[in-house]
Amino acid sequence: MMNKTLTRNDLIEVISDKVGLSLNDSSEMIENIFDFILTELESGHDVKISSFGTFKVKHKNLRMGRNPKTGIDVPIKPRNVVSFYSSNVLKSKFK
Numbered sequence: 001m002m003n004k005t006l007t008r009n010d011l012i013e014v015i016s017d018k019v020g021l022s023l024n025d026s027s028e029m030i031e032n033i034f035d036f037i038l039t040e041l042e043s044g045h046d047v048k049i050s051s052f053g054t055f056k057v058k059h060k061n062l063r064m065g066r067n068p069k070t071g072i073d074v075p076i077k078p079r080n081v082v083s084f085y086s087s088n089v090l091k092s093k094f095k
Helices: 008-019 023-042 088-092
Strands: 047-049 053-060 063-066 073-076 079-086
Antiparallel strands (some): 047 053, 053 079
């Protein structure tokens, strides 16, 4: 069995089919949802979707890493990353 990655277009088609919106309206709705989540994360807010999970921005400090090809230690710059924590409801679906 081949695993298929769910794409943005797949989401748009599902919304269109299930809700009865046009593809353009479904696309606009998906884009608005993603834009809202991104804006909230950029503002420093967590985004919690009940029964699904929480998106949070975490800060990672400067650390040392190793180039696996050369074995040379290199610094990894500090950065912010988005983390996703699944809810207990979502976790229970995969037990």
